Amino acid sequence: MNKNHCVVIAIAGASASGKSLIAHTICNELRQEMGTDQIGMISEDAYYKDQSHMAMEERIQTNYDHPKAFDHQLLSDHIQALQNNQSVEIPVYSYTEHTRTDEVINLSPKKIIIVEGILLLTDPKLREQIDASVFIDTPLDICLMRRLTRDISERGRTMDSVIEQYKQMVRPMFLQFIEPSKQYADIIIPRGGKNRIATDILKTRIKYLLKK
Numbered sequence: 001m002n003k004n005h006c007v008v009i010a011i012a013g014a015s016a017s018g019k020s021l022i023a024h025t026i027c028n029e030l031r032q033e034m035g036t037d038q039i040g041m042i043s044e045d046a047y048y049k050d051q052s053h054m055a056m057e058e059r060i061q062t063n064y065d066h067p068k069a070f071d072h073q074l075l076s077d078h079i080q081a082l083q084n085n086q087s088v089e090i091p092v093y094s095y096t097e098h099t100r101t102d103e104v105i106n107l108s109p110k111k112i113i114i115v116e117g118i119l120l121l122t123d124p125k126l127r128e129q130i131d132a133s134v135f136i137d138t139p140l141d142i143c144l145m146r147r148l149t150r151d152i153s154e155r156g157r158t159m160d161s162v163i164e165q166y167k168q169m170v171r172p173m174f175l176q177f178i179e180p181s182k183q184y185a186d187i188i189i190p191r192g193g194k195n196r197i198a199t200d201i202l203k204t205r206i207k208y209l210l211k212k
């Protein structure tokens, strides 16, 4: 076991590249092998800044793909607390309201924490806290197709709004911030969440880190 009793794995990559799918797959499989209370998941999206003080028209204009949209300090504080064996209260985010809800989810300390999010590897402080990092390298056209389907069915968006946001913010911010952060990843995974060999390699590495 490492000195902090908590192994932190980061999964980064473009929106709809498959970060969440691979994080859930690893989490579920390790839970079956090691027990449900050993492994926890955090989404960077939970740390979008609270915008409840802003009008809806203003919230819609926010650039959610720029690092300043996130409260990375709070995420870093929570990772630090978990590494210090303390519980944290994770905000619950609403993609339809474009702000935090009044709810929080209590996460108790775990042996393994998997954090997934688009801009994790752009932040030097977060990079320092992470034990191993992964970049999901799915072609952008595939990501766009997946995002269109997901955002219309799950995040209350229209096709026009997804395409407009993609042109104005998602793609330019990917090229400016997310793609360059690939250089910081320990492992680059092509195709995304259903890459079985990559999933197995990651699981093996997590088990190795736990024994250190």
Ligand SMILES: Nc1ncnc2c1ncn2[C@@H]1O[C@H](COP(=O)(O)OP(=O)(O)O)[C@@H](O)[C@H]1O
Pocket: 013, 014, 015, 016, 017, 018, 019, 020, 021, 022, 146, 147, 150, 191, 192, 193, 194, 195
């Ligand atoms: N390899 C894949 N093949 C087909 N669909 C996928 C694959 N990976 C992810 N998806 C689907 O694409 C959408 C976005 O995936 P998700 O894991 O939520 O992406 P991210 O967390 O990177 O935004 C989801 O609906 C998911 O089920």
Ligand SMILES: Nc1ccn([C@@H]2O[C@H](COP(=O)(O)O)[C@@H](O)[C@H]2O)c(=O)n1
Pocket: 014, 015, 016, 019, 020, 045, 048, 064, 065, 094, 095, 096, 097, 098, 099, 117, 118, 170
């Ligand atoms: N109110 C919001 C907040 C975020 N987004 C988009 O979510 C993407 C990140 O989440 P993934 O699950 O896709 O990684 C990001 O690209 C934001 O554009 C949003 O549309 N609205």
